[in-house]
Amino acid sequence: MESVSFPPLSRVAICGGTHGNEMTGVYMVREMQKQKMDKTGSLSVSIILSNPRAVEACRRYIETDLNRCFTSDLLSSPVTDSTPYELKRAQELNAQVGPKGSEEAVDLLIDIHNTTSNMGLCFIFYSIDWVTLHILKYIQSKMTSVDIRAIQLDLPISEAYSLESVGKHGFAIEVGPQPNGVLRADIYNMVKEAVDHIFSWLQEFNSGSTFEGGEVEVYTLVKSVDYPRDAVTGEITAAIHCQLQDNDFKLLQRGDPIFLSFSGETVKYDDEELYPFFVNECAYYEKKIAFHLGRKIKLTFPSINLTG
Amino acid sequence: MESVSFPPLSRVAICGGTHGNEMTGVYMVREMQKQKMDKTGSLSVSIILSNPRAVEACRRYIETDLNRCFTSDLLSSPVTDSTPYELKRAQELNAQVGPKGSEEAVDLLIDIHNTTSNMGLCFIFYSIDWVTLHILKYIQSKMTSVDIRAIQLDLPISEAYSLESVGKHGFAIEVGPQPNGVLRADIYNMVKEAVDHIFSWLQEFNSGSTFEGGEVEVYTLVKSVDYPRDAVTGEITAAIHCQLQDNDFKLLQRGDPIFLSFSGETVKYDDEELYPFFVNECAYYEKKIAFHLGRKIKLTFPSINLTG
Numbered sequence: 001m002e003s004v005s006f007p008p009l010s011r012v013a014i015c016g017g018t019h020g021n022e023m024t025g026v027y028m029v030r031e032m033q034k035q036k037m038d039k040t041g042s043l044s045v046s047i048i049l050s051n052p053r054a055v056e057a058c059r060r061y062i063e064t065d066l067n068r069c070f071t072s073d074l075l076s077s078p079v080t081d082s083t084p085y086e087l088k089r090a091q092e093l094n095a096q097v098g099p100k101g102s103e104e105a106v107d108l109l110i111d112i113h114n115t116t117s118n119m120g121l122c123f124i125f126y127s128i129d130w131v132t133l134h135i136l137k138y139i140q141s142k143m144t145s146v147d148i149r150a151i152q153l154d155l156p157i158s159e160a161y162s163l164e165s166v167g168k169h170g171f172a173i174e175v176g177p178q179p180n181g182v183l184r185a186d187i188y189n190m191v192k193e194a195v196d197h198i199f200s201w202l203q204e205f206n207s208g209s210t211f212e213g214g215e216v217e218v219y220t221l222v223k224s225v226d227y228p229r230d231a232v233t234g235e236i237t238a239a240i241h242c243q244l245q246d247n248d249f250k251l252l253q254r255g256d257p258i259f260l261s262f263s264g265e266t267v268k269y270d271d272e273e274l275y276p277f278f279v280n281e282c283a284y285y286e287k288k289i290a291f292h293l294g295r296k297i298k299l300t301f302p303s304i305n306l307t308g
Numbered sequence: 309m310e311s312v313s314f315p316p317l318s319r320v321a322i323c324g325g326t327h328g329n330e331m332t333g334v335y336m337v338r339e340m341q342k343q344k345m346d347k348t349g350s351l352s353v354s355i356i357l358s359n360p361r362a363v364e365a366c367r368r369y370i371e372t373d374l375n376r377c378f379t380s381d382l383l384s385s386p387v388t389d390s391t392p393y394e395l396k397r398a399q400e401l402n403a404q405v406g407p408k409g410s411e412e413a414v415d416l417l418i419d420i421h422n423t424t425s426n427m428g429l430c431f432i433f434y435s436i437d438w439v440t441l442h443i444l445k446y447i448q449s450k451m452t453s454v455d456i457r458a459i460q461l462d463l464p465i466s467e468a469y470s471l472e473s474v475g476k477h478g479f480a481i482e483v484g485p486q487p488n489g490v491l492r493a494d495i496y497n498m499v500k501e502a503v504d505h506i507f508s509w510l511q512e513f514n515s516g517s518t519f520e521g522g523e524v525e526v527y528t529l530v531k532s533v534d535y536p537r538d539a540v541t542g543e544i545t546a547a548i549h550c551q552l553q554d555n556d557f558k559l560l561q562r563g564d565p566i567f568l569s570f571s572g573e574t575v576k577y578d579d580e581e582l583y584p585f586f587v588n589e590c591a592y593y594e595k596k597i598a599f600h601l602g603r604k605i606k607l608t609f610p611s612i613n614l615t616g
Binding site for chain 1: 335338339342343366367424485486487488489490491492493494496497543544547548549550553568570571588590591593594
């Protein structure tokens with residue numbers, strides 16, 4: 001693979017509290033603001049609490065899920081009296097660190113999330129982006145005691161709905177398991193370490209280092225599975241089975257139990273072998289998702305350096 | 309110790325959803341209603357979703373914490389336009405399964421809760437009550453693979469603020485760790501098994517069995533510890549230390565780390581040896597409680613049988 005070059009990655013945004021009850025990002029962003037980390041070596045860092053009203057209320061969102069508001073259509077929709085708070089806030093953020101798809105957008109946008117699923121530390125991104133893959137590989141090489149994985153959502157950038165899609169490069173860091181509204185020190189430390197490594201990589205890159213190409217494993221989203229539900233009331237009639245609970249990224253095979261109904265029956269998996277993730281994520285009950293299923297692929301990436 | 313006698317314990321209430329985002333009780337109550345378990349052998353069972361509006365919103369409460377509304381003063385306070393929804397609901401529940409302290413109250417009230425703390429299955433009750441201690445001992449003997457503990461809150465019944473205080477006998481079953489808004493099958497099964505054993509004990513008692521006296525360990529609440537906070541903003545400046553996190557009921561000794569500040573300093577425990585519980589409970593951030601501390605005591609209880 002031929003090597004690729006990019007201009008300096010000096011304008012960075014670190015966001016937390018995009019979902020107001022995911023506490024790692026909330027406290028990380030507040031601490032970075034307190035430590036005045038907006039100038040760090042070659043980096044100019046925007047440190048952003050994305051959804052302050054939801055943080056204040058300790059809820060995922062006030063009117064609508066902020067992290068579904070960053071499609072090109074929504075970002076350019078006119079504001080009226082009935083525009084939800086979060087869509088207005090998305091347009092503000094787009095003005096601050098975007099505009100999405102423009103030359104003025106920050107070079108790298110990192111958005112910190114938590115999940116109640118047992119997913120360890122997970123990058124989530126859209127199109128295959130060499131910078132993101134290099135940073136992923138770098139962190140994997142530095143944090144060997146932690147499971148660091150990546151999920152790729154295959155959507156064109158205009159349809160990419162989450163905050164990280166506003167940067168020229170960007171990804172979400174999704175870390176769990178952590179209950180909403182709770183801050184765990186182990187997870188806080190893990191994310192802090194990851195952010196420190198990202199900053200180190202950026203400094204090295206901006207100072208002219210070449211990073212060799214390589215290969216990473218990535219999970220691609222194939223489909224989502226809903227809970228069994230009562231046909232009349234729509235209420236769920238089963239929980240994630242104990243053998244699937246906490247087993248994100250372990251290959252699901254035909255015949256494996258996936259649900260346990262409240263009356264005691266086991267529902268078994270009966271489809272092609274895929275990898276589950278976001279298993280029993282709190283916020284996905286309302287989105288009718290019990291878990292996602294994905295395929296594991298290998299991505300090869302070229303060596304990377306600063307534009308000449 | 310002399311043996312004691314009680315009249316039949318035939319009117320029972322099983323409550324869930326007193327906090328609307330604690331899902332075990334919500335789904336257990338719905339399933340018991342579906343299975344029409346209101347008549348079970350010698351038992352007449354009121355199956356109650358305590359806070360339906362909070363359940364609907366998947367929040368702990370709508371206006372005020374329902375499970376702090378059951379003091380005698382609050383239950384007898386006049387209802388006005390500004391009375392919070394939950395206080396009105398408390399008075400409704402008191403009319404339905406109480407009135408508290410009266411002969412008409414249900415014989416046994418069990419309220420099902422979840423915590424984000426790693427507390428296993430835990431009984432919580434007020435005054436020392438022989439029926440509760442017998443049921444506790446019985447469940448401990450039946451469910452040997454689960455940590456089953458008990459916490460006693462030493463308050464006179466008139467000041468007892470939670471729903472279980474409305475029954476002639478009563479206790480909360482507090483089970484964790486489970487994130488708010490999430491249902492775990494392992495915890496659901498554990499609580500289901502406990503409720504089944506409670507029903508068995510009641511049937512045996514009502515049929516005239518004598519239960520021998522014995523001894524149980526109980527934790528009594530000594531005090532609560534708040535998070536370190538910023539003197540100006542009031543925001544927390546530290547998380548529960550990794551060495552305390554998930555270690556509910558493990559003796560805390562002088563010098564043990566209890567908090568890790570966001571800037572990296574460890575705060576150590578510097579007080580008498582006590583047992584922590586409700587460590588990092590989500591709902592207690594707003595109550596300014598990082599964890600409770602208690603003492604472990606042994607309680608001896610007499611043999612018990614039906615009034616002759």
